[in-house]
Amino acid sequence: MSRAVPTPDGRPDTAPSDGPYGLSYPCGEPPAPGEAREVAPGVLWIRMPLPFALNHINLWALADEDEQGPGWAIVDTGTKTPEALAAWRQLTGPDGPLATSAQGARLTRIFVTHMHPDHVGMAGWLTRKFQCRLWMTRLEYLTCRTLAADTGREAPDEAIRFYRHCGWPEEALDVYRARFGGFGKFLHALPDSFRRLSDNEVLSIGGRRWRVVVGRGHSPEHACLVCDESGVMISGDQVLPRISSNVSVFPTEPDADPLGDWIASIEKLRAELGDDLLVLPAHGEPFRGLHARLDRLAGGHERGLDRLRRSLAEPKRAIDVFGALFARPIDNQGELLGMATGESLAHLNHLLARGEAVKQTDADGVWRYRMK
Numbered sequence: 550m551s552r553a554v555p556t557p558d559g560r561p562d563t564a565p566s567d568g569p570y571g572l573s574y575p576c577g578e579p580p581a582p583g584e585a586r587e588v589a590p591g592v593l594w595i596r597m598p599l600p601f602a603l604n605h606i607n608l609w610a611l612a613d614e615d616e617q618g619p620g621w622a623i624v625d626t627g628t629k630t631p632e633a634l635a636a637w638r639q640l641t642g643p644d645g646p647l648a649t650s651a652q653g654a655r656l657t658r659i660f661v662t663h664m665h666p667d668h669v670g671m672a673g674w675l676t677r678k679f680q681c682r683l684w685m686t687r688l689e690y691l692t693c694r695t696l697a698a699d700t701g702r703e704a705p706d707e708a709i710r711f712y713r714h715c716g717w718p719e720e721a722l723d724v725y726r727a728r729f730g731g732f733g734k735f736l737h738a739l740p741d742s743f744r745r746l747s748d749n750e751v752l753s754i755g756g757r758r759w760r761v762v763v764g765r766g767h768s769p770e771h772a773c774l775v776c777d778e779s780g781v782m783i784s785g786d787q788v789l790p791r792i793s794s795n796v797s798v799f800p801t802e803p804d805a806d807p808l809g810d811w812i813a814s815i816e817k818l819r820a821e822l823g824d825d826l827l828v829l830p831a832h833g834e835p836f837r838g839l840h841a842r843l844d845r846l847a848g849g850h851e852r853g854l855d856r857l858r859r860s861l862a863e864p865k866r867a868i869d870v871f872g873a874l875f876a877r878p879i880d881n882q883g884e885l886l887g888m889a890t891g892e893s894l895a896h897l898n899h900l901l902a903r904g905e906a907v908k909q910t911d912a913d914g915v916w917r918y919r920m921k
Contacts, residue, residue, distance in 0.1 A: 571841030572790055574834045575827070582632070583639035585610060585646035588835055589781045589827060591755050593646065597627035597636055599667050603792075606667045606831050609783050610647060612755040613657040620655035621647050622754050624774065624783050625662055625831060626671035628735045633671055641679075658744075660684045662785030663768040664693035666735035668831065673737030683743040686763060688770035690743050693736075700733030711800035714916045715890050716866035721881040728884070746772045764818065766811025767794040775822065782826040787814065788842060790833040793849060797891025798898055808850065808899040815847045850896075857896050861906060864917035867893045 576594065580586045585593040591612035596605050606627055613622040627633040640647050641654035649655045656679040661669045664685075676683050683690075704726045712722060748763035752774075762773040764787040774783040786794045796811045824840040836842070853874050860873040870893050871879045879889045897918050900906035908918050 570838070570845055572836045572838035574790075574836050576835040579605070579607070579834065582636040583645070585640065588829065589779050591757070592779065592781060592829070593621075594829070594835065595640065598630075598632045599628055600630055600632075601667070603667075603832060607829065607833075609829055611759075614755055615657055618655070619649055620657040621649070622658045622660060623656055623675065624660045625668045625785065626659065626675055628667045628670035629674070629737050630670075630735075634674070637671060637675070655679070656681050658682050658684055660746075660772070660774065661689065662773065662783070662787075662831070663771040664689040664696070665768065665786070666732065668785065669693055669739070670736040673739050676740050677737075683740050684746055685743050686746045686770035686772050689768060689772070690739070690745075692769055694739060697733040697736065697739070699730045702730045704729035705800075708800040711803055712890070713914060714803075714910070715894065716868040716915050717886075717890070718881055721886055724882055725887070762818065762821065764811075764814035766796045766807045766809075766814055773818075775826070777823075780826055781829060782822065782839070783829045785831050788818065788828060788839065788846070789830045790828070790836045790842060792832065793846060795888050795892060796850075796895045797888060798894035799891060803894075804898065806895075806898050806902040808895040809902055811895075812847060812850060812899075815843050819843045854896060854900065857900065858905070858920055861900075861918055861920045864909070864911075864919040866915055866917055867897060870897070870918075 576588045579596045580594055582596060582598055585595050588594045593610040595608040595610060597608055598604060599606055606625065608627060609624040611622040611624065613620050627636070639645050641656070642648065643651055643653045645654060647654035656675060658681050659672050659675050661672055661683065672683055675681070708729070709722055712725060746761050748761060750761040752759045752761065757776050757778050760775045760777070762775055764771045764773060767786050771785055771787050773785060773787050775781070796807050798805050798807060819840055822839060825837070826839055827835055827837060828839050829835050856873040857870055860870055867890055871889055874893055874896060875889060879886055897906065901908060906918050906920050908916055911917050
């Protein structure tokens with residue numbers, strides 16, 4: 550998920566409307582749950598409540614048509630909660646904003662940008678209710694299925710060892726054990742088949758050409774959708790206007806370099822996409838100023854890496870570098886510790902991948918990092 554905690558820039562990553570960071574917000578206030586607002590021809594903005602500190606997600610309905618007639622293609626779905634279910638029933642009912650007949654809405658297909666529960670959580674319910682297909686990239690679909698399969702399992706020994714290597718105390722490991730396997734409770738079971746989205750693929754949605762642009766780092770194969778004809782980019786969590794998406798290392802791939810993927814994706818998006826697009830993000834408001842935002846995201850991580858380099862004059866554990874990367878204290882309880890540890894490891898692994906730092910294991914089995 551995206552995060553509302555301070556970023557590697559060392560402070561909350563907020564930008565006031567029409568503020569100093571080159572962004573403007575032309576679409577006004579968000580629609581209420583169960584309502585929709587047109588922000589571009591054939592593109593409706595839907596906002597869904599979330600049961601997290603980040604309390605909302607933006608979804609998008611695209612006017613579509615197939616052999617059965619007109620309908621709506623949906624991009625992202627919200628988390629499986631009673632509130633989301635009620636909002637979807639209102640949206641798709643006979644009097645709802647997505648109604649295409651006296652019977653209510655007709656959905657043609659469900660696009661999901663990536664596998665986090667706030668994006669994919671209601672996809673299984675929607676595809677079954679409306680008898681339509683799920684469209685995702687392969688890695689996002691398979692990763693989601695893998696994580697959902699952990700529901701009800703005990704935390705694996707490899708994961709406990711991983712966080713011990715990071716320096717977690719026993720009380721934090723106990724919290725992790727208690728919370729493990731909760732991914733699946735926020736999503737309906739995915740359909741057993743899907744339509745794969747691929748980078749640079751061009752789709753026809755409602756007679757308009759939409760191009761798939763894949764980014765990485767926040768998730769394995771995140772799909773953005775770009776319609777040059779309409780001047781619109783649906784960015785998911787790959788580009789957000791006010792917060793920076795979490796970029797983390799997890800126990801399943803402890804040597805990964807997701808920050809390298811994230812930085813490369815920022816460079817790719819800047820090179821491939823025009824600065825005049827209206828960006829429709831998953832969190833926050835639609836905005837203009839894509840290149841300025843990409844520059845700020847890249848700069849924030851570079852400044853974080855610079856502070857991290859200075860902090861590694863002496864060997865440090867992953868949990869010792871929080872002060873170099875985050876502006877708020879991180880305690881030993883809850884999800885924030887896991888996100889902060891994952892993001893710290895992403896920055897540390899990136900320095901390892903660039904050959905700037907070394908990792909050693911101390912007598913207690915804890916990883917310690919220092920600059921060469």
